[in-house]
Amino acid sequence: MFQPLISLGDNLIRGFEALLRWDSPERGPVSPADFIPVAEETGLIVPIGEWVLREACRTAAGWPHPISVAVNLSAAQFTDRSLVDEVLGAARAAGLPADRLEIEITESLLLRDSATTLSMLHRLRDTGVRISMDDFGTGYSSLSYLRSFPFDKIKIDRSFIAEAPNNADSLAIVKAVTGLARSLGMRTTAEGVETEEQLAASRECGCSEAQGYLFSPPLPAPAVGELLARLQPVPSGNARLRRA
Numbered sequence: 001m002f003q004p005l006i007s008l009g010d011n012l013i014r015g016f017e018a019l020l021r022w023d024s025p026e027r028g029p030v031s032p033a034d035f036i037p038v039a040e041e042t043g044l045i046v047p048i049g050e051w052v053l054r055e056a057c058r059t060a061a062g063w064p065h066p067i068s069v070a071v072n073l074s075a076a077q078f079t080d081r082s083l084v085d086e087v088l089g090a091a092r093a094a095g096l097p098a099d100r101l102e103i104e105i106t107e108s109l110l111l112r113d114s115a116t117t118l119s120m121l122h123r124l125r126d127t128g129v130r131i132s133m134d135d136f137g138t139g140y141s142s143l144s145y146l147r148s149f150p151f152d153k154i155k156i157d158r159s160f161i162a163e164a165p166n167n168a169d170s171l172a173i174v175k176a177v178t179g180l181a182r183s184l185g186m187r188t189t190a191e192g193v194e195t196e197e198q199l200a201a202s203r204e205c206g207c208s209e210a211q212g213y214l215f216s217p218p219l220p221a222p223a224v225g226e227l228l229a230r231l232q233p234v235p236s237g238n239a240r241l242r243r244a
């Protein structure tokens, strides 16, 4: 499934995050929160992750320029030395320019602070792939990770956005993170925006973009195609979002 990321400066869709779904014949729909950890433990995340990358790139290649796709990568995928080649190979095979591919990683990847992981991230970034820090604020020492790698974007965890309208402390934290990101040259995404109040707070805090049920739930690929086709093209070739 693909969920839109909306730029708060101009209300345009900048891209979509690919979110995996498993519709099990025996169990019905299983949440990724349940099956991704098992896939990570068993190592199955490597072939699953390769499939996600190929499918996401293939789907995004059919979207108008410059709409991008963001793919989540687990720390376990970085133990596979061929990961960088897999990522670049998936984009190349689909005909998707590398600068329309984003990779989302979490702090757990940098916990190990291995030189190999960082060099893999640098290799990806050097080819134009953008790297985002996901779920920011939920880890142990978030700030130190911002020093270790020049992320393109920080995704501020849903828990801060949920409380921002009614909790001065959360609001202050979101403001501080966007200010910090700006001085580091990074963009910010408000995750899990569900209400107009949360959207207003995200704007007030200076978030660059937002994602959440207020705009759209994750959509199947054909619905994304229809959404993009319905939206008015603007001179930049981007698509304008009209909320139904």
Ligand code: C2E
Residues within 6 Å of the ligand: 003, 018, 019, 020, 021, 031, 032, 033, 036, 049, 052, 072, 073, 074, 104, 134, 135, 158, 191, 192, 193, 194, 211, 212, 213, 214, 218
């Ligand atoms: P995530 O990367 O933080 O993705 C955002 C999650 O928030 C998604 O849950 C999305 O459906 C949900 N969400 C979006 N907007 C809202 C909102 O307004 N309110 C609320 N309450 N939730 C919202 P989902 O799809 O269940 O995925 C859960 C997690 O599973 C993801 O969290 C990510 O960590 C992992 N995941 C999903 N797909 C993949 C994948 O292809 N590979 C890997 N490695 N992990 C994945």
Ligand code: CA
Residues within 6 Å of the ligand: 017, 072, 104, 134
């Ligand atoms: Ca994510």
Ligand code: CA
Residues within 6 Å of the ligand: 134, 135, 155, 157, 191
């Ligand atoms: Ca997230």
